[in-house]
Amino acid sequence: MTDISHASDVFTAGADALAEARRHQRIQQRRARISAILRYAILFGVGLVMLYPLIWLVGASLKTNAEIFANPGFIPREPTTEGYVQGWETSTPYTFGRFFWNSFLIILPKTIGTAISCTMVAYGFARFDFPLKKLLFTSVIAILLLPNVVTRIPQYILFRELGWLDSFLPLWVPSAMAGDAFFVFMLVQFLRAIPDDMEQAARVDGCNSWQTLLFVVVPMLAPALISVCLFQFMWTMNDFLGPLIYISSVDKYPVSLALKLSIDTTEAFEWNRILAMSVLTITPALAVFFMAQKYFIEGISAGGIKG
Amino acid sequence: MTRTRSLGLIYLSPYILGLMAFTAIPFLASFYLSFTDYNLMQPPKWTGLENYIELFTSDRTFRRSLSVTLLYVFLTVPLKLAFALFIAYILNYKLRCINLFRTAFYVPSILGGSIAIAVLWRYIFATEGLVNMVLAWFGIEPVNWFGDPTNALFTITLLRCWQFGSAMVIFLAALQSIDKSLYEAAAIDGASKLRSFVFITIPLITPVIFFNLIMQMVQAFQEFNGPYIITQGGPLKSTYLLPLYIYDEAFKRFDMGYASAIAWVLFLIIMALTLVAFWSSKKWVFYAGDKRS
Secondary structure, eight states: OHHHHHHHHHHHHHHHHHHHHHHHHHHHHHHHHHHHHHHHHHHHHHHHHHHHHHHHHHHHTTSOHHHHTTOOSSSOSSOOOHHHHHHHHOSSSSOHHHHHHHHHHHHHHHHHHHHHHHHHHHHHHHHOOOTTHHHHHHHHHHHHHSOGGGTHHHHHHHHHHTTOTTSSHHHHHHHHTTOOHHHHHHHHHHHHTSOSHHHHHHHHTTOOHHHHIIIIIHHHHHHHHHHHHHHHHHHHHHOOHHHHHHOOSGGGOOHHHHHHHHHHHSOTTOHHHHHHHHHHHHHHHHHHHHHHHHHHHHHHHTHHHHO | OHHHHHHHHHHHHHHHHHIIIIIIHHHHHHHHHTTEEOOSSSOOEEOTTHHHHHHHHTOHHHHHHHHHHHHHHHHHHHHHHHHHHHHHHHHSSSOTTHHHHHHHHHHHHHHTTOHHHHHHHHHHTSTTSHHHHHHHHTTOOOOOTTTSHHHHHHHHHHHHHHTOHHHHHHHHHHHHTSOHHHHHHHHHTTOOHHHHIIIIIHHHTHHHHHHHHHHHHHHHHTOOHHHHHHTTTOSTTTTOOHHHHHHIIIIISOOHHHHHHHHHHHHHHHHHHHHHHHHHHHHHOOOHHHHHO
16 A cells, blocks of 8 residues: 555656656756857847948948948948049059058068068977077067067167168068067977977988978978968058158058058048048958968868878 | 087077067167167267156156056956957857857957058047947937047047957867866756856866956057057047057157156056966966866
8 A cells, every 4th residue: 555655656756757857858948049049149249240340341431421421321322432543542642552562562571581580490499409498488478478668669779770760671670580479489389289200200311400491390380380471461461550660751651651641631521532441451451361261270270280 | 419509599590689689688778768868869868767757756648648548458458358258158159150250250350450440440439420320329319439538548448349359269269178067067066057157167267368368468558559540649638548658759759768768667567467467377377287186
């Protein structure tokens, strides 16, 4: 008798528990769905707020001046390329093409110099032993954290003494001496993760260290080097303070300075010219980012195995 | 062996030369210059502590600039980090198109300090600009973003918070590396989402919080492009951050000694805060290695 009542107790308890569990599961499923919907809603909302200014910028660059401050939408009512045509002309004797060319002249040697010098230095740090190595590597991290503001004035005085003002040399040379500690650090970390078997083999086969660097290490480093170049490209494209301090003649202006100049000199209500040139100014960096996105990921994951 | 020893130094030679010429010597030189009067025409004239005494006793622009800079940093860095962490937390979930979102949120960071973006900000926050047009839909009166001292600094803070992408990417990578079973165990023990966020997520990602904090702080103290283009330091010097003041003193008035003194004050503040962060990190940063042992 007791057994039977006990069994029925157990049974009802079991059924209750089952129902409870099902209800719980349903609630959880609903919660998960609500949570997912909420997450998407927040992400879409934030994404819209994040990207709308840029979308608006592109739209506004094709608007008439009267429409820019009257229409919050991004589709121009009367599309016009007037902003691009007149903005490209600029108020200087040069077109914006000249300023893009100047930017290119700054970026190309700087990037090549960065890639070569940082590779050498990273190779030295990762594969050799020498006196003061610890101290020197600490200095890389110190430079990484050192605010530029404290060295800028003596650097200016130095370049002035060298007669380098109003030339691209102050922008090129520090980078070509592996001055961008971030890249050195990144390449050292990358190299340390690659075993040096291949290099040993090359040495046994009679390569000297330069040949090993050039024919064994550089190919393995390639993905990391590509991201070094991409970062340097984007940073230099956006750099404003460097050219502002060192470049004074308009014919040597890179786009960042030219854009600032066009704000200062364009008449107060010709907004679409400035917006159009702003669009052109950010296009190279965005294009490089979207084309090379996979390199950033590949550079991190596949680098060591490929070689 | 000695051959290899010198060989390593040969590979390092560009770095060592650059370190000396562009960092170490300039660093010491600016310290020296901060005790001098130097206008590039005559050789530097030693004036002892005069620059510093002037800065802290009679220079009202400096006092204003310093307080604005501190306000800017203490406003921007926590807001940006909190926002970056929040978005990374939402992204760290089995969502479709996570890569798409990640890219979208990263795009503003790519443009970084670009002048074009500062220009865009000027237009968006203009009295008749996009932001006020949108606010009008909600029945909010147009805000005078650049005319009012409090608002002006805030627009620059917003610009930098808008670029939370790189901090977010670092947070996201850290969140993705957390062992999921920890959350499952916590859920079985009845912990709410919020509790497991506070007691599991936060402690496990303290190393990257620390890293982001230092990087963003050093960067925020050196903000130049935003205020230079958007507000030119105004109104009433409410966005006249120290780097702007240094730039004006050094490259407009060519008062290199005085500018160096301001630069050194800024440097010492950054260094003091960095050291405080490093020192306090022993108490709040947990490294996975410590726990396992």
